[in-house]
Amino acid sequence: MNPELRLLEALIFASAEPLDERTLADRLGNGVDIVRLLAELKQDYAGRGIDLVSTAGRWSFRTAPDLAEKLRVDAEVQRKLSRATVETLAIIAYHQPVTRAEIESIRGVATSKGTLDILMEAGWVRPGKRRETPGRPLTWITTDGFLDHFGLESLRDLPNLEDLKASGLLDSRPVLTSIQGGAGGAAASEEEG
Numbered sequence: 001m002n003p004e005l006r007l008l009e010a011l012i013f014a015s016a017e018p019l020d021e022r023t024l025a026d027r028l029g030n031g032v033d034i035v036r037l038l039a040e041l042k043q044d045y046a047g048r049g050i051d052l053v054s055t056a057g058r059w060s061f062r063t064a065p066d067l068a069e070k071l072r073v074d075a076e077v078q079r080k081l082s083r084a085t086v087e088t089l090a091i092i093a094y095h096q097p098v099t100r101a102e103i104e105s106i107r108g109v110a111t112s113k114g115t116l117d118i119l120m121e122a123g124w125v126r127p128g129k130r131r132e133t134p135g136r137p138l139t140w141i142t143t144d145g146f147l148d149h150f151g152l153e154s155l156r157d158l159p160n161l162e163d164l165k166a167s168g169l170l171d172s173r174p175v176l177t178s179i180q181g182g183a184g185g186a187a188a189s190e191e192e193g
């Protein structure tokens with residue numbers, strides 16, 4: 001086996017955190033084609049018990065998805081996420097960077113500080129940059145931990161509207177977006193006819 005490939009494998013395996021390509025290239029030395037080596041290593045692990053995966057541009061070994069259920073360890077869950085927490089996480093994931101006021105506007109209700117604290121403790125969201133608007137509100141964004149926990153390589157892998165409908169998570173009926181004709185329009189003509 002190629003010594004550079006062996007060292008690459010050992011670096012990724014031994015690291016407690018996923019490693020980016022720049023860090024790996026620095027450790028392997030100048031002139032190393034890190035992209036080619038990662039592709040070769042990924043191919044070597046294809047179909048095995050672990051996969052080499054990239055999450056947010058950082059590389060790590062992960063259990064093959066088809067084996068995850070067999071390795072699952074049942075543990076008592078400390079607490080189930082509330083509906084408000086799940087809604088807030090979804091809004092941040094799909095609208096980031098998003099301010100607390102924007103989250104509240106989308107949800108239609110105030111967001112308690114505890115909701116964001118729970119998501120930060122889970123390692124799924126973090127404060128982003130401040131908006132360059134009056135009051136300079138803080139924005140919220142998801143973390144690499146969010147991507148890792150939900151098995152996403154990047155935010156582009158979030159399910160779209162059609163995926164959510166197909167999985168049964170959203171109602172597949174068309175959404176009524178507006179009523180034509182105002183108060184005396186379509187509804188009045190239906191009653192007369």
